[in-house]
Every structure is written in C-alpha cells, then in structure tokens.
Amino acid sequence: MAHWGITHTSVLALAVFSAGVAVTRSLAEEPPPVDQGLLNEMVAHDPAEAFIYAFDAGDELTEATFTSERGVGAYVGELLRFTRMPRPDLTGPGEWSQHLPMREGGPNATSCISCHSVPTANGAGGVALNVLVDPLHIGEPAQYLERNTLHLFALGAVQRLAEEMTGDLQRQRDALEARVCESGEPDVQALTANGVAFGSIGAERIAEVPCQVAFDTDGIEGVDEDLVIRPFGWKGTHATIRAFTRGAAHNELGMQAVELIGDADGDFDGVTNELTVGDLTALAIYMAALERPTSLVELADHGIVELGDEQRSAITRGEQAFADAGCGSCHVPSMTLRDPMFQEPSAHPDFGEVILPNGDEAEAHGLHVAQPVSFDLTADQPNNQIELADGSVVNLGAFERTADGGALIRWYSDFRRHEMGPALADPVDAFGIGAAVWPTRSLAGVGSTGPWLHNGHATTLHEAIVAHGGEAAASRDAYLALSAESRADLVAFLENLVIYNDPNAEEEDDP
C-alpha cells in the first residue's frame, strides 16, 4: 500500500499547488507520468482508490500546460513548433508531412483545456478555437475541414452505449449466420439496437462444411459494415475515448503516446515517450467519469437555480414541440444502458485493443481486460455531489439508476449517422463516410455550448436547426411551420439542457 500512497499524495499536492499559485507556471506543474503498473497494483488491492487516482491524474493531465521538455509541439519545419494551418507543403526531412503517424492538423496548443473551455474547463469551444484538419494532405485551404470543439462531459456513458448497441447489432448478424448455416437458405435480418433501426443485413451460404457465409452489407444504414458504432468526433470516426484522445494529443498538442509510436520520436522534437500508457488510461477514465450534463428544470427542482413559472412552462411546451417536430427521431431523448459499469480497457472486443497502434500487445503494457480500472456510471462520479439547502447531498454527476440496475442516459442521440444535406457538407469526403453524413450530435449540454454545428457556423440555436437538410428536412420544415412562440419555446427547451459545475467544488481543493 505504502509505495503507491506516496505517489498518490504527490499528485494531490501538485493539484493544491497549482490551484494556489495560478499566476506563475513552472515546469514543476507538469504532472508526473502515470504508471500503468502502479494503477494495476491499486486495482488489485483497492479498485475504488485506483479509480480516484486515475480520475485525479486525468484531471491534472487535461489541465496541464505542457512544455517542450515534455514534448509538446513538434518540429513542423521552417523552425516552427506550432501551426494552426495544416502544412502538407512542408515535406522536408522530419517536417510536418513526415511525422508519424500522419498529421491531420496542428500542433496548435499546449493544453487540452485551452480549447475545451466553454462554459468551463472540459467544455466545448468558441470559433477562435476551431481546428483545421487536412487528413488527406490535400494542401488546399478551401478543402480543409473545420471542426468546432466538443465538450468532454460524461463520455463514459457514450462509449458504454456504443459498446452495448454494437454488441446487439453483432449478435443479430451472428444469429442470421447461424440460421443460414442451419437452413442453407439465403436470408435477411433487420438490424436494431435500443429501438433505433440500422437497416438490414443479408446472408447466403457459400460452403456447407465448415459452413461459410457471404454477407450482403448493402442494406446496412447509419453504421460501418463491421457494425461497430463509433460515437466520437463530429464525424463518428473513433470507437473509444482512448483512441480519440491519442489522436488529439498527437494532432493538437504534438504529444505522441508510447502506445501510438513506441520509443520513436514521431514528430522530430527530440523528445520520446511523451505520454505513457498510464497517462492514456487516466485521461480516458477522467473524461468517462466527468459529471453528466443536466437541465435547468432538474437544477431548479433541487433549489440550485431559480426558474420562473413562465420559463418553466415555456420549457415544457418546447419539449412537446421538439417531439412534435420529429427532432426526437434522431435526437432520441433517452436510452437505457443495461450495464452501467465503465471499464478501461474495455471488455468489448471491438473497443478494447489486443494490439496497440505501435504494434505491441496491450497486455505487455499492463492493459488487462480482466483487471481494468472501473467505475459505476450511476454512482461513482466524483464531481457535482452537491449539498442542498436542507443538508442532504445529491449526486448530480451520476446518471439515474433504473429499476433493473441499468442507467438512464439522456443523451439526445440515436448513435447512428444521417445524410444531412448540402448546407452541412464538408468540402471533401475525407473519411469515405460521405461529406454530408454525420452521426446525430448529442444535445446534452447544448444550452451551455455554442456556437453550434460541426464547424461552429451557427451562432444561434435557430440557425443550427435551419441548417438541417437531407434526412432532417421534414423535421426542419415542421420546425419552420411552427408559430414564432412555439419556435421560441423549442429553443427554450434546448437552452434548458445545460452543463453545470458545482461552484463550491473548487474550495475543497484549497488548502
């Protein structure tokens, strides 16, 4: 116990230190690397402490302002360390275009929260913080993709829902395969998960012993052919918090994780081992366990904020208008998660990794599926445990537990992709998903973020709705057909979906 107790204390001491002297920054504030082996030992002895240790370390890592000593930035070329514009023109030895892995943008920042900042740390971002990416290295500014910063709250629920829905879809495919093997007759299976339709998959037997089946994937809708739901990023390109974060650290901060690049110096800045395997575990746990977005109505019901009668009834009417206009067909108000335990590494084969991107076995780096850092999404979130006027404490950070032990997740998404029409198209289809195809963006917290949409071009919620086209055209038209009062009510309902941080929480950190 003792030998990790010391490390744990020193991490906490750093937290206090940085809270106390916010004005000056020094190297000493850079968080020490997290040791996955140490985390594993803690998991074996006291899983709850391992979770809190990882959460606190992830907090430090997202807040830290990294320096060149730790490898922030990159050798871009032309003696530059950072660049807001992707520079595929810089092709000399060790320059931007030759970094490993291939660069999509930046590096353009020294901390995570310098972008994730609206309305608070870990939040979304204003347009000044938009990121330009050029994943295909086209080098043509008109074809750069523009991305507004997303918030990082409660991402564990998102990954867990994606894991469960992926499992459901894959079980339907496997049942089809078994049926076709048994009967020898071609067959088609409708695909659904949590009440959301994903088209259908066909199968035909092409060999009897052992049975082999050819799938017809043309009917699959809204998800990749492997049926893995990838909920992260505006475009839905990543399945896990961990994988997305590895990319963010590389592209935005110029920090290459060991699990991405091994011992190599992928960005030619003279620093290796810029983020450890333990660092990535801590970051994933931290964002997974951040407090969930809430609503003004919920906060008012607890006496935390005031809500006038007129505003409250506008929100209630707006919720009805939202349903009537068909918004909820994509922005599904809530889903039930059957198993609320989040674990890192994930137990789901398509979400955990056997082989890391650097080619090493995950096990060799201490990532054991059977011995994960884990927590309960309905109970364990450390933030937003709020003391009410009557002295009782409500855990507003945690998701509501359902009667059968699941979690109620109010995420306002169907976790599938839709064709959204020309007004929302990227200038180029960089991922082969379709330039105008996007997964339904969650509306959880949407009243506290903005500007809205993938490129942040909507400065009001009204503009964001009006930009909807394609599969959402009928719903947009239903919204436009509402009276001005009903449209205002609908917007009031969206503005009620807020991100809230307990203002008293900071004080607990102070000495």
Ligand code: HEC
């Ligand atoms: C330069 C600004 C910037 C910095 C710095 C930055 N991010 Fe982001 N982040 C973004 C943008 C923009 C997006 C949306 C990207 C997209 O969809 O392609 C995003 C998205 C994410 C997401 C996906 C959220 C979701 O719901 O899909 C995660 C996770 C994330 N960032 C974590 C981090 C972490 C951790 C760091 C620090 C290591 C970091 N980011 C640094 C701008 C930034």
Ligand code: HEC
């Ligand atoms: C066919 C599915 C679909 C329907 C129907 C739909 N949306 Fe959306 N919505 C999306 C997608 C996809 C995005 C992300 C688009 C983008 O950023 O390019 C989005 C984005 C949004 C955003 C911006 C979120 C943010 O964080 O920037 C708001 C607000 C929104 N929708 C509200 C509504 C309302 C209100 C309705 C009903 C009038 C509605 N949507 C109907 C799919 C849909």
